Amino acid sequence: MLFEISGKFRNGETWRVFTKVIEAHNESFAKEKVYSLIGSNHKVKRNLIKIEKVSPVEEA
Secondary structure (H helix, E strand, O other): OOEEEEEEEEOOOOEEEEEEEEEEHHHHHHHHHHHHHHHHHHHHHHEEEEEEEEEEEEOO
């Protein structure tokens, strides 16, 4: 199942907006994957990542 996750994370003094499409079994796993990806790619801790919206994506 695909989920579209949007939110923002702290990058220095500013907040950057992001939207990611993640494949996961459920919403909880999708959120964990986003925390992991953004944390490792941008060196941001979980408390500086704010997930605002999680919605399932219809697969064609």
